[in-house]
Amino acid sequence: MQQSVRLKSFELFAQDIDGIDVNLLHALSTSVGWPHRPKDWEMLRRAGKGIVAVDGIGRVFGSAMWFPHGDDFATIGLVITSPRTQAQGNGRWLMERVFAECGGRHLSLNATRAAYALYRSLAFVDEGIVHLHQGKVSAALPSLPRLNGHFEELAPGRLAEIAALDLAAFGVDRLPLLELLAEQASIRVLRRDGVAVGYSMCRAFGQGHVIGPLVASNDDDAIHLAAVHLEAFGGRFMRVDTRSTGAFAAFLRRNGLSVTDTVTTMSKGRRFLNEKPGEPMVFGLAGHALG
Numbered sequence: 001m002q003q004s005v006r007l008k009s010f011e012l013f014a015q016d017i018d019g020i021d022v023n024l025l026h027a028l029s030t031s032v033g034w035p036h037r038p039k040d041w042e043m044l045r046r047a048g049k050g051i052v053a054v055d056g057i058g059r060v061f062g063s064a065m066w067f068p069h070g071d072d073f074a075t076i077g078l079v080i081t082s083p084r085t086q087a088q089g090n091g092r093w094l095m096e097r098v099f100a101e102c103g104g105r106h107l108s109l110n111a112t113r114a115a116y117a118l119y120r121s122l123a124f125v126d127e128g129i130v131h132l133h134q135g136k137v138s139a140a141l142p143s144l145p146r147l148n149g150h151f152e153e154l155a156p157g158r159l160a161e162i163a164a165l166d167l168a169a170f171g172v173d174r175l176p177l178l179e180l181l182a183e184q185a186s187i188r189v190l191r192r193d194g195v196a197v198g199y200s201m202c203r204a205f206g207q208g209h210v211i212g213p214l215v216a217s218n219d220d221d222a223i224h225l226a227a228v229h230l231e232a233f234g235g236r237f238m239r240v241d242t243r244s245t246g247a248f249a250a251f252l253r254r255n256g257l258s259v260t261d262t263v264t265t266m267s268k269g270r271r272f273l274n275e276k277p278g279e280p281m282v283f284g285l286a287g288h289a290l291g
């Protein structure tokens with residue numbers, strides 16, 4: 001009897017992600033070691049659009065999503081191909097489908113090491129490095145800088161109060177996304193003289209909680225906007241994705257959130273990042289896929 005058998009190769013078809021059983025998407029992300037829960041996939045599906053690569057009997061072998069903000073910009077994420085099908089053209093095919101769906105939009109994404117060469121070959125250029133800080137939060141917070149302003153909790157219905165601040169930091173109006181995140185987030189606003197100068201959201205994600213978006217104009221404000229959530233999470237798992245490498249990042253490390261990975265922020269078309277010292281900027285990302 002033969003000791004091996006060569007199976008016939010199979011064909012993959014693109015399907016809208018909305019029609020796919022969320023447990024199949026969860027199995028796909030788990031196969032590449034990602035922490036997304038089925039609930040996280042559900043939220044991402046509501047936030048954006050996407051396609052999956054399925055075979056003739058509905059098994060899922062890949063995904064790619066995009067999150068449009070207005071008519072001329074989108075972020076791309078959740079680009080995954082199952083390990084068994086990698087390095088055979090599946091990822092490139094999914095990306096080309098996404099380009100067709102996104103029309104002429106300017107694009108941005110956060111590239112893992114595995115995907116970097118693919119995106120470079122698709123004309124994405126580097127803009128910055130995102131550091132993934134995560135771990136169990138220290139039992140007691142280290143001493144904080146002096147608080148300049150006061151905190152308020154923001155109800156989801158009052159997001160208009162931070163819309164201008166977020167636009168200044170992110171560069172594109174993403175209020176519909178913030179509304180969606182706010183459904184499951186605790187939101188704090190930092191005000192000085194009545195004016196919102198920073199905000200942060202904290203929500204369940206993956207194996208714990210994530211702080212993001214976090215928008216502030218300087219490290220001290222950003223530290224307070226993280227601390228206001230961290231103080232309730234001693235001993236629990238938290239994550240912050242940041243491009244900051246200064247005092248804010250040092251504060252996260254002192255709290256038990258060490259850097260476990262990095263990804264590269266890339267863009268295609270108009271430059272995406274436009275940070276200026278002293279002006280509002282994104283200290284904590286909403287999520288890798290969300291920019």
Ligand SMILES: CC(C)(COP(=O)(O)OP(=O)(O)OC[C@H]1O[C@@H](n2cnc3c(N)ncnc32)[C@H](O)[C@@H]1OP(=O)(O)O)[C@@H](O)C(=O)NCCC(=O)NCCS
Pocket residue numbers: 032078079080081082085086087088089090091092093109110111112113114115117118121
């Ligand atoms: C990144 C990923 C989606 C690529 O998918 P894929 O199906 O392997 O992609 P393709 O087969 O279309 O390969 C595209 C390019 O990637 C590069 N590449 C893929 N596999 C490679 C390997 N094993 N070694 C070196 N380069 C490789 C090549 O540059 C290839 O270019 P080519 O088309 O000229 O050969 C896949 O590796 C993956 O899911 N990784 C884990 C999750 C992840 O990191 N996703 C990216 C999120 S930003």
